[in-house]
Amino acid sequence: MATLNVAGRIALGREGLPVDAVGRGNIWLEEDYGPRTVQIAQEIMLKSLLGTDPGELELVVFDYNLRGVAAPFAGLQADHLLRVLITEKELGDYCVKLEQHIHGVHTVIQGRQRSLLDFRRATGKRVESYILVVITADMYMLNDHTKELMSILMAAGPAAGVTFLIVSPTPDDASVMFLSNKCHVITTNTSLTPNVSANTIIDSCADLAERFSKSTMDPVLFEDVCDTSPQAMWTGNSSDGVTFDVGMYGLETTRVTIGSNREQLHNALITGAVGQGKSNLIAVILHSLCQRYSPRELELYLLDFKEGVTLRQYANIDHQDYLPHVRALGLESDVEFGMAVLQHLYAVYQRRMRLFKRHSCQNIKQYRESTGAVVSRIVVVIDEFQMMLDDKSMARDVVAMLSKSTRLFRAAGIHFILASQTIASGIELSKDSDIFAQTPIRIAHRNSIRESEATLGLGNTAAADLHMGQAIVNLDYGAIASNRKVAVAWADDAVLSRLRRNWWIHARDFTRPPYVYDGTKVIRLDAASAEMLATRGGRPELFVGERISVGGSSLKLDFGEDSGRNMAVFGAGEEQFDDADIDVDEVTGIGPGATDDASDADADAQDEEHVNNAIGLLQNAAIALALRNTKGNAQFIVCDLTDADAAKRNDMNGFYQFMESIGFPVQRVEGKALGAVVNDLADSLTSRTADDDLVYLIGFGLDKVADMPKSFGKLVKDGPAKGVHVLGWWMKTSVFESHVGFGNNGYFDIKIMLRLDEREVQRQLGPFTAWKPRANRALVADSTYLSEPVTVIPYTPVNLETRRRITSALFGY
Numbered sequence: 170m171a172t173l174n175v176a177g178r179i180a181l182g183r184e185g186l187p188v189d190a191v192g193r194g195n196i197w198l199e200e201d202y203g204p205r206t207v208q209i210a211q212e213i214m215l216k217s218l219l220g221t222d223p224g225e226l227e228l229v230v231f232d233y234n235l236r237g238v239a240a241p242f243a244g245l246q247a248d249h250l251l252r253v254l255i256t257e258k259e260l261g262d263y264c265v266k267l268e269q270h271i272h273g274v275h276t277v278i279q280g281r282q283r284s285l286l287d288f289r290r291a292t293g294k295r296v297e298s299y300i301l302v303v304i305t306a307d308m309y310m311l312n313d314h315t316k317e318l319m320s321i322l323m324a325a326g327p328a329a330g331v332t333f334l335i336v337s338p339t340p341d342d343a344s345v346m347f348l349s350n351k352c353h354v355i356t357t358n359t360s361l362t363p364n365v366s367a368n369t370i371i372d373s374c375a376d377l378a379e380r381f382s383k384s385t386m387d388p389v390l391f392e393d394v395c396d397t398s399p400q401a402m403w404t405g406n407s408s409d410g411v412t413f414d415v416g417m418y419g420l421e422t423t424r425v426t427i428g429s430n431r432e433q434l435h436n437a438l439i440t441g442a443v444g445q446g447k448s449n450l451i452a453v454i455l456h457s458l459c460q461r462y463s464p465r466e467l468e469l470y471l472l473d474f475k476e477g478v479t480l481r482q483y484a485n486i487d488h489q490d491y492l493p494h495v496r497a498l499g500l501e502s503d504v505e506f507g508m509a510v511l512q513h514l515y516a517v518y519q520r521r522m523r524l525f526k527r528h529s530c531q532n533i534k535q536y537r538e539s540t541g542a543v544v545s546r547i548v549v550v551i552d553e554f555q556m557m558l559d560d561k562s563m564a565r566d567v568v569a570m571l572s573k574s575t576r577l578f579r580a581a582g583i584h585f586i587l588a589s590q591t592i593a594s595g596i597e598l599s600k601d602s603d604i605f606a607q608t609p610i611r612i613a614h615r616n617s618i619r620e621s622e623a624t625l626g627l628g629n630t631a632a633a634d635l636h637m638g639q640a641i642v643n644l645d646y647g648a649i650a651s652n653r654k655v656a657v658a659w660a661d662d663a664v665l666s667r668l669r670r671n672w673w674i675h676a677r678d679f680t681r682p683p684y685v686y687d688g689t690k691v692i693r694l695d696a697a698s699a700e701m702l703a704t705r706g707g708r709p710e711l712f713v714g715e716r717i718s719v720g721g722s723s724l725k726l727d728f729g730e731d732s733g734r735n736m737a738v739f740g741a742g743e744e745q746f747d748d749a750d751i752d753v754d755e756v757t758g759i760g761p762g763a764t765d766d767a768s769d770a771d772a773d774a775q776d777e778e779h780v781n782n783a784i785g786l787l788q789n790a791a792i793a794l795a796l797r798n799t800k801g802n803a804q805f806i807v808c809d810l811t812d813a814d815a816a817k818r819n820d821m822n823g824f825y826q827f828m829e830s831i832g833f834p835v836q837r838v839e840g841k842a843l844g845a846v847v848n849d850l851a852d853s854l855t856s857r858t859a860d861d862d863l864v865y866l867i868g869f870g871l872d873k874v875a876d877m878p879k880s881f882g883k884l885v886k887d888g889p890a891k892g893v894h895v896l897g898w899w900m901k902t903s904v905f906e907s908h909v910g911f912g913n914n915g916y917f918d919i920k921i922m923l924r925l926d927e928r929e930v931q932r933q934l935g936p937f938t939a940w941k942p943r944a945n946r947a948l949v950a951d952s953t954y955l956s957e958p959v960t961v962i963p964y965t966p967v968n969l970e971t972r973r974r975i976t977s978a979l980f981g982y
């Protein structure tokens with residue numbers, strides 16, 4: 170239970186002069202410009218602070234006369250318990266804020282008590298907080314507008330917890346009497362001997378800051394705002410939107426309904442500086458939704474553009490249970506996955522709208538009401554969504570897609586909650602942009618004035634004055650009058666994880682775990698083994714990697730006996746690192762004395778950071794072609810010109826052994842013998858018959874071939890239609906071009922780009938192809954089967970574990 174101490178009345182000086190203070194009355198201390206006045210003012214400030222619970226009283230000081238009145242209190246600034254105003258303009262602006270603050274306190278009290286002090290006492294709750302405004306100025310010199318505003322504030326302030334301490338001469342001057350007569354006046358003649366020293370103040374402030382940091386926050390509990398009882402679980406119907414809980418506004422629970430046809434609030438924006446409670450709020454929103462609606466009524470798509478730690482626990486990673494409402498989870502999302510989710514939802518939107526139309530309905534609510542069928546609401550939460558705009562080359566497309574999504578998808582019951590630390594710098598998200606216009610729900614945690622205005626609207630700086638765990642909830646596009654300062658509920662994971670487990674137990678039989686996308690995860694060929702083997706014996710196919718999509722399907726490419734079915738991989742397959750100091754044995758874990766049988770040693774040896782994607786692409790292409798070949802009519806000829814280090818790191822030995830173990834021993838060719846092999850293969854083309862084996866000539870690191878015979882051009886041109894295909898990796902496209910010869914570039918249908926210059930990419934794939942090389946990504950073009958290049962997470966080189974899994978899928982052991 171909260172203690173509610175407040176320095177409503179203090180005793181001043183050695184004489185113990187009683188004065189009404191915090192939440193009760195204003196004080197006018199007549200200024201005589203001597204040290205005593207400052208000391209008395211400081212004593213009032215200190216006693217107000219010490220008599221009130223730590224953190225419950227904020228000091229705001231406008232020391233116009235430079236009396237140094239705030240100096241010993243400086244230790245409070247870090248905790249936002251002291252605010253210093255420097256110019257008269259700042260005082261004027263602050264008075265406007267105070268007006269809003271007092272208005273807000275009145276809305277909370279709703280006339281149920283005469284003052285905040287009485288209201289707190291009656292309810293026993295820490296509703297709102299107190300402010301002591303200290304002004305040292307010759308009040309008659311302030312401008313009339315400020316004085317008029319102050320007169321209103323001084324009259325209304327104390328009842329709303331705002332107290333003024335004015336240190337100014339001549340309280341009986343006609344030009345200021347309308348102010349001083351709202352105060353208890355302490356004149357210069359009052360017999361008062363100050364009894365606190367500057368040292369006492371400094372020490373007391375240090376102590377106060379310490380107590381404040383240790384004080385239990387007395388948070389609003391999740392259970393206080395959301396009915397977590399089993400009876401309340403999944404009782405909600407999402408036909409007309411979904412309602413989530415946020416926290417307490419005074420004595421009321423703040424709930425927000427998103428997607429209702431009546432209120433027309435379809436999307437939300439959440440902002441807040443680092444550590445001010447954004448992640449906590451998202452957890453509160455998600456769990457209150459999941460408690461209220463069953464997975465049939467509500468589906469979630471959750472994307473995190475940061476490290477994705479909070480979302481991890483909603484997936485069945487390292488444990489069995491998962492959050493059954495979630496369809497897709499993006500941990501460490503990237504723009505491509507963000508866009509893939511939006512595309513996926515666009516398809517859902519189109520399907521739903523077609524369905525509604527068939528029943529002559531315009532939106533989800535009408536459809537549900539007229540048919541009685543259940544169609545879920547979909548809520549998409551994108552944390553740090555502004556990071557989707559960081560890549561300038563894609564920002565325009567992302568904004569267009571987000572605008573479309575926030576504008577259209579509502580009719581299909583799809584709503585967005587966009588969260589961000591910072592939006593002020595995003596020009597694309599300026600207040601006039603469509604995304605903002607479609608996002609009436611604004612929730613702002615503490616932030617800079619600029620961010621507050623960016624979230625709530627020009628002039629609405631309320632978020633700059635919040636404490637951690639508080640938020641301004643505004644359901645009217647940020648209109649100042651609609652600000653509500655809400656104490657956000659505290660999402661204690663002990664409580665939430667119990668709920669999640671319970672939901673899972675109830676839903677595991679009719680839900681699937683969410684699809685989890687982790688942009689940094691290493692994916693290997695075994696992820697596709699079921700698919701690869703299901704149609705074994707069918708047309709030859711290459712398995713390249715995982716598409717960036719909801720569901721993460723594999724990208725496979727037909728590799729049958731048709732002209733052009735050759736594959737070229739371009740660019741560095743790994744980040745260049747300075748390997749001069751790196752001991753290969755250390756990197757691979759294979760000691761000098763270790764066996765040459767790398768296949769056994771490799772499992773832990775492949776340093777995932779340093780695997781080579783080009784090598785992986787070729788290895789995996791060969792394995793997929795071999796695995797799917799049930800006739801046993803394929804020859805694999807490999808020329809590996811990579812250095813020994815790369816071969817070891819990417820376990821070429823293990824690869825050869827595996828090919829042999831599945832019935833396709835690899836014929837290995839030295840670099841100097843490659844020309845002869847190429848010549849022979851080219852010569853053999855005319856006499857090849859349908860009974861001849863398919864031939865796959867695979868070259869790793871072909872840039873090293875200085876004297877590629879001219880017949881290579883003939884081979885790539887005429888080979889595929891006769892069952893002879895080339896799969897090669899070149900670092901440089903210029904070397905590739907000189908190898909294939911003039912006019913033969915087009916006989917490589919499949920071109921895969923890794924780390925190489927965008928100009929080189931454009932030379933191969935056309936001037937409008939955008940490609941920024943990144944770790945763990947490849948751009949795949951297939952001039953026959955893909956309408957445009959596709960970004961994939963390429964399968965990395967096979968390791969022991971992958972080979973075991975594939976073997977067991979193949980042979981059942």
Ligand SMILES: Nc1ncnc2c1ncn2[C@@H]1O[C@H](COP(=O)(O)OP(=O)(O)OP(=O)(O)O)[C@@H](O)[C@H]1O
Binds near residue numbers: 389442638
């Ligand atoms: N409503 C609340 N009540 C009590 N404590 C809270 C509340 N919200 C946040 N906190 C405290 O603040 C800490 C930071 O909160 P949170 O992680 O949600 O901030 P954030 O804004 O998401 O930060 P970041 O952007 O760094 O992830 C929490 O660990 C918690 O201790």
